[in-house]
Amino acid sequence: MLDTLILSRIQFATNISFHILFPTISIALAWIIVFFKLRYDQTNNPVWMRAYRFWVKVFALTFALGVVSGITMSFQFGTNWPGYMAQVGNIAGPLLGYEVLTAFFLEATFLGIMLFGIKRVPSKVHTFSAFVVAVGTTLSAFWIIALNSWMQTPAGFEMRDGIAYPESWMDIIFNASFPYRLTHMLLASGLTTAFFVAGISAYRILKGDPKRAPRLALKTGLILAAVFIPVQMFVGDLHGQNTLEHQPQKIAAMEGAWKTENGAPLVLFAIPDGKEKTNHFEIAIPKMASLILTHDLHGEVKGIEEFPGDHPPVAPVFFAFRIMVGMGLLMLVVAWGSCYLLLRRKSLPRWALKTLVAMTFSGWVATLAGWYVTEIGRQPWLVTGVLKTADAVTQIPPAHVGLSLTLYLIVYAILLFAYIHTLKVMALKSVKVEEFETAEPLAGGSLTNLPDSTQKHPGGDSQ
Amino acid sequence: MSESASAATYWLPVIFIGLMGLAVFIYAVLDGYDLGVGILLPLGEQEEQQRDLMIASIGPFWDANETWLVLAIGLLLIAFPIAYNQVLMHLYLPAAIMLIGLIMRGVAFDFRTKAAVNHKLAWDRTFKAGSLTTSLAQGYMLGLYVMGFRPGWEAQFFSALSALGVTAAYSYMGSAWLILKAESDLQKRATRWARRAGRATLVGVIAVSAINPLVNPSVFDRWFTYPLVMFVLLVPTLCFLAFIFNDFLLARIPKTNDRHSALPFATVVLIFLMCFIGLAFSFYPDIVPGEINIWQAASANASLQFILVGAVIVIPIILVYTVFSYRVFRGKATDLRYH
Numbered sequence: 001m002l003d004t005l006i007l008s009r010i011q012f013a014t015n016i017s018f019h020i021l022f023p024t025i026s027i028a029l030a031w032i033i034v035f036f037k038l039r040y041d042q043t044n045n046p047v048w049m050r051a052y053r054f055w056v057k058v059f060a061l062t063f064a065l066g067v068v069s070g071i072t073m074s075f076q077f078g079t080n081w082p083g084y085m086a087q088v089g090n091i092a093g094p095l096l097g098y099e100v101l102t103a104f105f106l107e108a109t110f111l112g113i114m115l116f117g118i119k120r121v122p123s124k125v126h127t128f129s130a131f132v133v134a135v136g137t138t139l140s141a142f143w144i145i146a147l148n149s150w151m152q153t154p155a156g157f158e159m160r161d162g163i164a165y166p167e168s169w170m171d172i173i174f175n176a177s178f179p180y181r182l183t184h185m186l187l188a189s190g191l192t193t194a195f196f197v198a199g200i201s202a203y204r205i206l207k208g209d210p211k212r213a214p215r216l217a218l219k220t221g222l223i224l225a226a227v228f229i230p231v232q233m234f235v236g237d238l239h240g241q242n243t244l245e246h247q248p249q250k251i252a253a254m255e256g257a258w259k260t261e262n263g264a265p266l267v268l269f270a271i272p273d274g275k276e277k278t279n280h281f282e283i284a285i286p287k288m289a290s291l292i293l294t295h296d297l298h299g300e301v302k303g304i305e306e307f308p309g310d311h312p313p314v315a316p317v318f319f320a321f322r323i324m325v326g327m328g329l330l331m332l333v334v335a336w337g338s339c340y341l342l343l344r345r346k347s348l349p350r351w352a353l354k355t356l357v358a359m360t361f362s363g364w365v366a367t368l369a370g371w372y373v374t375e376i377g378r379q380p381w382l383v384t385g386v387l388k389t390a391d392a393v394t395q396i397p398p399a400h401v402g403l404s405l406t407l408y409l410i411v412y413a414i415l416l417f418a419y420i421h422t423l424k425v426m427a428l429k430s431v432k433v434e435e436f437e438t439a440e441p442l443a444g445g446s447l448t449n450l451p452d453s454t455q456k457h458p459g460g461d462s463q
Numbered sequence: 464m465s466e467s468a469s470a471a472t473y474w475l476p477v478i479f480i481g482l483m484g485l486a487v488f489i490y491a492v493l494d495g496y497d498l499g500v501g502i503l504l505p506l507g508e509q510e511e512q513q514r515d516l517m518i519a520s521i522g523p524f525w526d527a528n529e530t531w532l533v534l535a536i537g538l539l540l541i542a543f544p545i546a547y548n549q550v551l552m553h554l555y556l557p558a559a560i561m562l563i564g565l566i567m568r569g570v571a572f573d574f575r576t577k578a579a580v581n582h583k584l585a586w587d588r589t590f591k592a593g594s595l596t597t598s599l600a601q602g603y604m605l606g607l608y609v610m611g612f613r614p615g616w617e618a619q620f621f622s623a624l625s626a627l628g629v630t631a632a633y634s635y636m637g638s639a640w641l642i643l644k645a646e647s648d649l650q651k652r653a654t655r656w657a658r659r660a661g662r663a664t665l666v667g668v669i670a671v672s673a674i675n676p677l678v679n680p681s682v683f684d685r686w687f688t689y690p691l692v693m694f695v696l697l698v699p700t701l702c703f704l705a706f707i708f709n710d711f712l713l714a715r716i717p718k719t720n721d722r723h724s725a726l727p728f729a730t731v732v733l734i735f736l737m738c739f740i741g742l743a744f745s746f747y748p749d750i751v752p753g754e755i756n757i758w759q760a761a762s763a764n765a766s767l768q769f770i771l772v773g774a775v776i777v778i779p780i781i782l783v784y785t786v787f788s789y790r791v792f793r794g795k796a797t798d799l800r801y802h
Contacts, residue, residue: 061573067526068569072562074536078551079558089544090766097541097770100534101777108530109781109788112523120791166765396555404559411563415570422578 022066028193083392099143107136192363199360250377490531499637501594520796561600568593602629628667702737
């Protein structure tokens with residue numbers, strides 16, 4: 001029988017994994033939409049408007065899934081992890097509070113205007129609303145990453161009677177791992193969205209969409225991907241160095257390094273064995289790990305043996321890290337290859353389009369794998385050195401947690417299927433939509449009389 | 464402890480319970496109307512146009528409305544972490560069910576227009592079911608809270624009653640919103656819904672108000688202490704008069720030129736306010752009734768001061784742009800379109 005701790009951990013992982021899928025897309029997609037709208041405002045070329053219209057619908061759907069799965073998160077801490085709020089609530093509370101106050105309301109309110117207000121406000125105000133939504137999504141990432149980073153590398157507080165009290169909010173927010181993690185995550189969002197936009201646009205083109213809008217979006221996505229991926233690799237390396245300094249046991253698990261070595265090898269593949277504390281079927285490049293991590297062939301890489309009883313489980317961290325890096329390399333090849341083809345031939349061959357369709361959700365895989373590395377890599381701590389995960393869990397009977405977990409799993413499975421299916425339906429629908437949809441909307445589309453609709457439809461009652 | 468520090472220790476929790484009360488009240492009004500619209504959604508084959516319009520009337524707002532719930536729960540978490548833990552531990556299952564209801568209705572809203580056309584009705588059903596689940600769960604949790612989380616069938620019965628009462632109240636709010644935002648047939652229909660929901664809500668409010676002081680002696684003492692009783696009884700009196708007034712008003716709506724179509728909504732807001740004041744008066748300063756008061760549950764002063772600075776600056780701004788958004792979408796609801 002599973003106990004409350006493991007069930008709560010699975011439930012939290014389920015909720016946050018499902019949740020992060022959608023903000024990862026909406027953070028960067030919001031900016032891409034602002035870009036489309038700005039280009040339309042500048043050029044007055046209807047093709048930008050068409051690109052905007054399609055993607056704003058995708059954004060609305062993605063955002064809604066992010067909002068509702070995010071509400072769940074705000075209850076999770078209390079329902080399953082009461083020890084968390086009791087011990088570090090003085091720190092976590094205000095950071096979450098600022099996220100709600102400065103980001104959530106901004107996004108949600110201006111989203112209404114952005115989605116449905118285009119005819120009700122001047123174009124500039126509408127573009128501004130889209131901009132504010134984008135600012136909101138990014139601010140939201142800022143606060144939540146600040147909190148997560150504080151849990152990884154806590155600073156700026158003091159403990160009194162087992163409870164954390166804030167000392168310096170600047171130190172708390174701008175803690176050691178924060179700038180790296182924030183940059184890494186924003187770039188992850190950029191990459192995920194770039195492949196998402198490119199993949200769906202490629203799908204539309206494959207399905208015979210002759211319009212310019214999907215080609216424009218495809219190009220936008222590919223250029224973004226090609227630019228972001230090397231930057232991401234660079235930032236990822238910096239993030240790794242930072243982790244080596246502050247959480248060496250996480251790096252040891254990522255590298256599958258059981259023993260401390262000077263000139264440690266880079267393990268490409270292995271099956272880590274937690275009982276025997278060794279790797280099976282190891283394939284490694286000598287001295288490479290030291291070179292990458294310490295930028296010195298003979299640098300010291302600390303192994304798991306240095307942290308008895310205070311290290312994460314090796315296998316999941318080890319594999320998740322390889323999935324993330326592998327996906328990153330694949331992204332590099334696909335993004336640069338596609339850009340090269342686009343430059344040479346002006347349009348992509350079918351096999352390249354199919355590859356991009358296959359890569360539509362590659363960013364999700366890489367992002368989730370990356371988060372598993374950093375979150376599992378923090379174990380057994382919930383807040384490094386301050387609070388252990390096992391000490392924060394609720395007293396609720398396992399049956400209750402099991403029931404709620406089952407409900408969430410069913411709902412999330414249905415929603416994920418519905419989301420992907422609906423994206424497909426939307427893409428197919430847009431293939432059939434006339435090129436001229438930028439003309440006046442059909443009369444009779446409006447059910448009632450409104451100031452702006454009365455101008456368009458003289459048949460309506462006047463105000 | 465210096466004098467100013469002890470003053471802060473006294474006042475900060477008071478300020479935060481006030482802010483939290485404000486957030487809960489705004490949430491109940493705003494999400495109240497959009498949950499209500501969801502509960503009332505007719506599911507007949509022929510009623511698709513009405514459904515579209517009803518959902519269009521809440522389209523630009525529902526996201527922001529639900530954010531008030533996140534703020535309310537967030538303020539509880541920030542300012543009173545111990546109470547947050549206690550309350551959510553007691554409400555584990557109903558909270559999980561409410562969250563699933565919220566998820567279902569939130570996504571149904573977007574899927575209904577974007578999924579394949581033949582799935583639209585299924586998503587409308589989901590929207591209605593999700594709204595109903597959310598309302599029932601919230602009412603049930605309110606009931607458990609008022610009963611101080613005590614076990615036993617009496618508490619269960621009271622909570623079930625409260626679940627129905629809150630659902631009726633949200634329907635009342637939703638139908639009043641539709642009277643404001645709809646025209647012709649739908650407006651007439653909403654008026655009929657409002658009269659029925661209003662009467663059901665009145666029964667619910669009376670039942671809850673009668674049972675609450677009977678089972679909570681401290682609540683009884685608080686309300687029926689002379690001479691305060693003369694003053695505080697204004698609250699239920701006003702509430703009752705508002706119900707009667709609205710019932711008469713609804714019998715005359717729609718009026719020519721759509722006069723007074725906002726009045727039922729305003730009256731329901733007044734009723735919500737009175738009920739809210741009544742509940743707050745019953746329990747303040749306890750945050751978990753009979754167990755923990757706001758000073759025992761409060762976080763560190765430094766944390767509260769840090770967030771208060773932000774709240775004082777940001778909440779007025781939120782209110783300003785919320786009003787701006789309602790002004791942009793003022794007038795009767797039209798078909799939702801992205802362009």
